Amino acid sequence: MTAKPAFYITTPIYYVNDIPHIGHAYTTLACDVLARFKRMDGYDVMFLTGTDEHGQKVEKSAAAKGKDPLAFCDEVSMRFRDLAAFMNFSNDDFIRTTEKRHKIACQALWKKLEGSGNIYLDKYAGWYSVRDEAYYAEGELIEGKGDEKLAPTGAPVEWVEEESYFFKLSAWEEALLKYYEDLPETVLPKSRKNEVKSFVEGGLRDLSVSRTSFSWGVPVPGNDKHIMYVWIDALTNYLTAAGYPNVDHEKFQKFWPADVHMVGKDILRFHAVYWPAFLMAAGIEPPKRIYAHGWWTNEGQKISKSTGNVIDPFDIVEEFGLDQVRYFLMREVPFGNDGDFSRTAMINRINSDLANDLGNLAQRSLSMIFKNCNGQIPQVGDFTTDDKKILGAVDVLLPQIRDLMDRQSINKALEIIWKVVSDCNVYFAGQAPWALKTTDPDRMGTVLYVTAEVVRQIGILIGFIMPDSSSKLLDQINVSADKRKFAELGAAGRLVPGTRLDKPEGVFPRYIERSAK
Numbered sequence: 001m002t003a004k005p006a007f008y009i010t011t012p013i014y015y016v017n018d019i020p021h022i023g024h025a026y027t028t029l030a031c032d033v034l035a036r037f038k039r040m041d042g043y044d045v046m047f048l049t050g051t052d053e054h055g056q057k058v059e060k061s062a063a064a065k066g067k068d069p070l071a072f073c074d075e076v077s078m079r080f081r082d083l084a085a086f087m088n089f090s091n092d093d094f095i096r097t098t099e100k101r102h103k104i105a106c107q108a109l110w111k112k113l114e115g116s117g118n119i120y121l122d123k124y125a126g127w128y129s130v131r132d133e134a135y136y137a138e139g140e141l142i143e144g145k146g147d148e149k150l151a152p153t154g155a156p157v158e159w160v161e162e163e164s165y166f167f168k169l170s171a172w173e174e175a176l177l178k179y180y181e182d183l184p185e186t187v188l189p190k191s192r193k194n195e196v197k198s199f200v201e202g203g204l205r206d207l208s209v210s211r212t213s214f215s216w217g218v219p220v221p222g223n224d225k226h227i228m229y230v231w232i233d234a235l236t237n238y239l240t241a242a243g244y245p246n247v248d249h250e251k252f253q254k255f256w257p258a259d260v261h262m263v264g265k266d267i268l269r270f271h272a273v274y275w276p277a278f279l280m281a282a283g284i285e286p287p288k289r290i291y292a293h294g295w296w297t298n299e300g301q302k303i304s305k306s307t308g309n310v311i312d313p314f315d316i317v318e319e320f321g322l323d324q325v326r327y328f329l330m331r332e333v334p335f336g337n338d339g340d341f342s343r344t345a346m347i348n349r350i351n352s353d354l355a356n357d358l359g360n361l362a363q364r365s366l367s368m369i370f371k372n373c374n375g376q377i378p379q380v381g382d383f384t385t386d387d388k389k390i391l392g393a394v395d396v397l398l399p400q401i402r403d404l405m406d407r408q409s410i411n412k413a414l415e416i417i418w419k420v421v422s423d424c425n426v427y428f429a430g431q432a433p434w435a436l437k438t439t440d441p442d443r444m445g446t447v448l449y450v451t452a453e454v455v456r457q458i459g460i461l462i463g464f465i466m467p468d469s470s471s472k473l474l475d476q477i478n479v480s481a482d483k484r485k486f487a488e489l490g491a492a493g494r495l496v497p498g499t500r501l502d503k504p505e506g507v508f509p510r511y512i513e514r515s516a517k
């Protein structure tokens with residue numbers, strides 16, 4: 001047997017100074033959907049998520065709560081693990097930067113960078129934002145209230161003057177530009193790639209990569225007065241989980257370089273400029289793709305703790321249902337763009353796409369089979385042009401979806417699945433099998449067979465988006481576990497006439513406002 005191809009996908013690791021909100025859930029959900037798709041498509045997948053636990057920001061948050069930093073990290077990190085379980089995320093590993101394996105990897109990478117002449121000791125004098133954990137040039141700052149200087153993100157900045165190690169980022173301009181050219185889709189969406197390229201073309205300054213003014217982090221090997229800059233520490237998590245520094249190991253050989261680093265647009269520069277530069281400087285292959293997704297607002301407003309409009313993923317799942325939330329987040333907004341979370345939009349998606357379109361199609365066709373065909377998948381007569389057309393449409397979905405998923409166009413993949421659902425509803429209404437009950441029961445059987453066959457395939461295809469609903473739907477038509485695979489799509493896994501059905505129960509209930517219940 002030939003080995004399965006490998007696919008390594010990562011989420012950013014989440015800061016533990018904050019509890020999980022919709023933005024975090026969104027990033028991890030997108031990775032979960034991509035990871036599940038690849039697994040179903042025959043890949044050996046490693047899907048990584050975790051928490052970013054070092055740095056001044058975390059040290060300050062712990063101190064403000066009167067807690068020891070590690071005890072504080074244990075608590076918040078756990079909430080991210082709980083969220084992963086709650087949202088049915090299929091991550092294979094959960095990394096914490098406070099783990100020993102990670103400290104070893106960071107120090108090994110540092111030594112490689114130092115050994116290759118890419119790190120030197122100097123003095124840093126400039127602006128730093130603890131909230132962003134980022135350095136800013138004077139010219140980048142904006143004016144706040146009363147002459148206060150702010151980072152371009154609106155975060156406060158402070159003047160820092162201290163001895164610091166520097167990474168020779170300026171030496172990597174050309175190599176980075178070549179990297180963007182050699183792998184044309186290294187950075188997606190395309191507009192983001194242009195943004196990154198022009199940043200690099202504008203000239204790169206060496207990057208301060210250590211701090212001496214706090215202690216919560218990984219010490220610089222050989223000079224533990226210095227703590228590594230939190231972004232070197234954080235980015236290295238992707239290597240740690242692949243087994244670094246043990247590069248000869250099977251795991252590293254198999255999964256490195258990562259196939260996709262999924263990030264929010266706010267942290268693209270760290271991933272698409274600093275990270276590949278660090279890797280190339282250490283003689284390690286840079287990632288194949290960095291995808292920057294957009295941000296969610298809440299009913300048109302920027303989501304922030306201070307506005308008090310943070311959306312808690314636990315709450316919305318409780319109210320709307322897990323698969324409903326998973327579907328909405330992936331379908332509502334073209335992946336890569338910003339999106340607005342609104343109750344109205346959520347309820348529309350639940351009631352129209354899920355309850356009306358797919359839910360009714362399945363419920364109506366399966367109920368008719370249950371009542372009128374002895375609870376068995378009916379026998380088929382000759383297929384008409386209409387039958388062939390709708391079967392043909394569902395049979396060819398997988399390669400189209402595969403192309404879209406390879407470019408992380410998740411919403412488009414859903415769109416084409418739902419186009420077939422909607423065409424099948426038109427087919428079902430047009431064939432009107434209920435009117436054939438007495439006039440032509442054989443033809444009714446064929447129409448119900450064709451519709452159930454479309455439902456079967458859609459049931460398999462939604463497995464990576466809504467795993468629970470997919471199972472429920474396939475349970476109803478008694479598709480056995482070994483037949484819930486992409487290999488069973490199309491003619492290969494056609495429903496077998498005579499297969500018994502259970503009494504169908506709706507998989508996608510309508511959402512009724514609590515006040516209207």
Ligand code: MSP
Pocket residue numbers: 011012013014015022023024026027052234235236237262263264265266267294295296297303
């Ligand atoms: N710790 C760093 C990442 C280090 S990766 C080596 C970090 N953490 S974070 O917790 O602040 O953000 C994690 C992710 O959540 C980012 O990709 C960010 O874009 C995403 N989101 C935070 N708020 C968001 C929205 N309102 N909408 C969508 N995603 C957002 O940055």
